[in-house]
Amino acid sequence: MSEVFDLIVGHPFFAGMTHDQIKIVAETGELVSYHEGQTIFSEGTDAVGPLLILSGDVALELQTPGHGPQVILTLHSGDFLGWSWLYPPYRWTYDAHVHSNAEAIRFDGPRLKEASEVDPALGYELMKRFTEMLVNRMQSIRIQLLDVYSTPR
């Protein structure tokens, strides 16, 4: 656990949170590693909790009939992966596929939520940060949708 704490205490995502709060979060985390080609989770399976990518590249993919897997977004060192653990039905909405060997910290979603119920201040700090990341992600996806580089005719 203390290894996880050491890995996340300096992470920008947790900047501004107290060490006690970060300890609680670290307690729910475990170090995991994946090799290239591995699937971290598949669309439709139980969403247990978020992952913080420490190194490597992970692609978010959707399987489409006739087109195979299509990459919507790639995430890299420092990015959080996964939101579906926050709300019912707690199922992943895409595949997370490792493009190059990755190290990550997998956090236990239910334990994070329980800790937040007990300590709403901790919950609020986490929510603020997750929603900010979500908003940034949405902005980026909006721009991708706009297809800004396409030829106007």
Next chain:
Amino acid sequence: MTEPLVIDREGVDALISALIERGYEVVGPTVRSQTILYDTITSTADLPVGIRDRQEAGTYRLEDRGDDALFGYVVGPQSWKQFLTPSGTVFWKGLRTEGGFETVEPEEPPSYAFFGARPCEVAAMKIQDDVYLPVEDGIYTERRRKSFTVAVNCTEPAATCFCASVGTGPDVTEGFDIALTEVLGADHHYFLAEAGTDRGTEVLGSLVARGARDEEVVTARRLVVHAADHMGRTLETDGLQELLYANLSNPYWDEIAERCLSCTNCTMVCPTCFCSTVEDRQSLDGSGAERVRNWDSCFTLDFSYIHGGPVRSSSSARYRQWLTHKLASWQDQFDSLGCVGCGRCISWCPVGIDITKEAAVIRERDVRRVAVGTPAVKEAVE
């Protein structure tokens, strides 16, 4: 300026003839289609003798003065830019050759004498000089170099005039070859004539004229002062640039847009508006090509078109562009106000939008004020 001379109507005729003799095509005000339009003149009989114009927002009418004044009106819908930078000018002609193409030299443009240019128009020509002369566009520069200006000082402004507010009239101080001031009374009708350049001195010198008497000069000057004190409108220019720059997002632009038809009249009649476009033409067999410069207007949707759409698609943005360019950004671009207070845009706007009024409303509704309409704040600003 040289010592003022006095000439009579015959002298004015002689002046026109003297210019024609020197190879100028003399263009001046005439009456056509119930409007004062600039056209070729050969004598004072071609001028709008005894005619007055009644102008108001969206209104232009001519009426009889009941006298013989040669210059008893101000400005019509045209300005001298139609001679200096005429729409439809072919500025480049090319012919295909073995190796590619070559340029055909353009024709020599005519030499114009602008007869009856009002002080606001003389100021407008100076303003357009700042736009075109640094670049040598090959159209304006040629014609301007060859032009002669006989200015006429104003003694009876129209209700739409506001040259005094912007410092461009009602009399000229520079930018003219000869300036005339008409003095018409029950028993006298003379013209004070002053030269502003060596050329002007030479031409005046060729006329039969006498030195002006002191009281004649005083009378003429008094008429001009009277005109300055009786302007139809004023434009408040204090802090105008900062005001407009600070109010680009003022919701009032949308209110103006509800009235504005984007008809482009204001830009067509404005003597300083210079926006143009280029039309390309090719001969049927492809052997020759021409590039033509036409007037354009920032009010059209095409004007700011890039990448599949206009940058300024709303008419609110387009009106804002015109007004803020004329009164604010022009100052950064050319070191002067873009507006000369001629009032044409007010008369010729079909819905009567008044540039002086709109600037005043924006001043009233300045978004920089803490609380709009608070008596204390209003007083402080006034």
Next chain:
Amino acid sequence: MSTQLLAEPAVRPMHPVPCRVRSVARELDDTFTLDIEPPGDGWEFAPGQFTMLYAFGVGEVPISISGDPNDPSRLVQTIRAVGAVTDALTTVSPGDTIGVRGPYGSAWPTGVAEGGDLLIITGGIGLAPLRPAILEVLENRDRYDNVTLLYGARSPGELLFADELQEWRGRFDLDVLITVDHGDKVWRGPVGVVTSLISRASFDPESAVAFVCGPEIMMRFTIQDLERKGITDDRLYVSMERNMKCGIGLCGHCQMGRYFVCKDGPILSCAEMSGTFWTREV
């Protein structure tokens, strides 16, 4: 008064100069690079400048110069075919003649970036006007600290100058990160907007200079992200684009607030544009 001011005009800046096209190379489906023989002994230009290219009888368009500023014997311009004039310009054959006027406009201020980190962020065809700046920087590499190129394209098949990008990626003195909006079956690189690459670039936000070029929306979001990271608007430079009919400040079409994009721009700092860049429909 008016006569005294004017001298006999010696040049006619609105006349297209006939120039021979040496070669036409297809970069992408709709994008071509023309290698044009400049008139005279050489055509000096500064990175970021553009010319008005004329297709005989069809019309003129402003096109950024995409060539090497260290080699004035070639005028290289990359054109995207989006309308009648660009269609005509991109279907010429080697040996044909087109008209050229220029070079016009302001340049990427590589001098300002010397002594510190330089971040170059571009997307789509925006890489073309930045290519001369990149080449100039690489020619004088020791004047800069970290130099990073972040490039975003629509898809892997639409990466402009892909071979050169590959070459640049191989250099040890240049960081090149590339992302696409949509991946394909074989793409193993990043997928996402170009701004997502910023957190992976090495630069000191207190002193770094950024050059940004691409579609206006992309530039807006990029600038917001860079400012959030601490790069102040006097160190952020963008290349603006507007409708142009003359390229020399006469036709009025390219105005953006007080600026004529053809002569005050196309390169402007965000500090200069603070009043206008963020106002709608200016």
